[in-house]
Amino acid sequence: xxxTRATAKHRRPxxxxxxxxxxxxVAALTTSGVLxxxxxxxxxxxxxxxxxxxxxxPVITIGDTVAARIDAQAAAQQHAAxxxxxxQAAREKAAALAxxxxxxxxxxxxxxxxKRLNTFVxxxxxxYVSTGYKTGGSLWSSGSHTGVDFHAASGTTVHAVGVGTVxxxxxxxxxxxxxxxxxxxxxxxxxxxLSSIGVTVGQxxxxxxxxxxxxxxGNVTGPHLHFEARTTPDYGSDVxxxxxxxxxxxxx
Numbered sequence: 001x002x003x004t005r006a007t008a009k010h011r012r013p014x015x016x017x018x019x020x021x022x023x024x025x026v027a028a029l030t031t032s033g034v035l036x037x038x039x040x041x042x043x044x045x046x047x048x049x050x051x052x053x054x055x056x057x058p059v060i061t062i063g064d065t066v067a068a069r070i071d072a073q074a075a076a077q078q079h080a081a082x083x084x085x086x087x088q089a090a091r092e093k094a095a096a097l098a099x100x101x102x103x104x105x106x107x108x109x110x111x112x113x114x115k116r117l118n119t120f121v122x123x124x125x126x127x128y129v130s131t132g133y134k135t136g137g138s139l140w141s142s143g144s145h146t147g148v149d150f151h152a153a154s155g156t157t158v159h160a161v162g163v164g165t166v167x168x169x170x171x172x173x174x175x176x177x178x179x180x181x182x183x184x185x186x187x188x189x190x191x192x193x194l195s196s197i198g199v200t201v202g203q204x205x206x207x208x209x210x211x212x213x214x215x216x217x218g219n220v221t222g223p224h225l226h227f228e229a230r231t232t233p234d235y236g237s238d239v240x241x242x243x244x245x246x247x248x249x250x251x252x
Contacts, residue, residue, distance in 0.1 A: 095144060108164040117184045119207045120162045120248035123191060123227050124150040124214070129252060130224060133240050139219070144239040147190065147228035148252075152214040158191055161245065162204040167233050169197050176218025179211055182232050187244065188233045193218050193224035 131149035172178035175192035195215025
């Protein structure tokens, strides 16, 4: 029995088949708004044909010129998005660097202020203690020395030993002309027997600043500086002034 082989001519792929892949990309661009933007332009609208009626799923066939323009606009949008992200990253990096520099400056300022507040000097430069703390004798009404005496000729510069605020100046009875300063650490220092006073109540002073000159006013046997460290501004609250200065790095 003879079989007849069916034959058929091979047909050239239709335009619908050739454009299917491109149509898929166009659909995606349409969804993202790219094709819609292009279609709004009169020149492109004229080149964009209506969907081809193939009896299957409708597809849009477009020319190479329109496709190229779509690709170009998509690339431009992608570039703009990448540039925006890069600019945002640059701004964030600059802000982080500025914050880091600001914090470093603030730390340096705090350290400088801490160092300034903790810097102490002797009340008389190049001097020494001639009469020690708690030395006994009839020269003192309490029976003992409530401070220390620094050797100093009349007219010698007297310094504030540290940062503080002047709380008292003027005549102090047995102390003669005196100055009392509230220190930054909450303690008080007193400078007695001065021949003159160079500061006023309420004035801020720093370590090493001249506040007066030494003398022999009050109950003395000769010129010197009487120096006290106190827990309050008043007589009777004294502590060892040498130990106080040494705690702040001053060797006397």
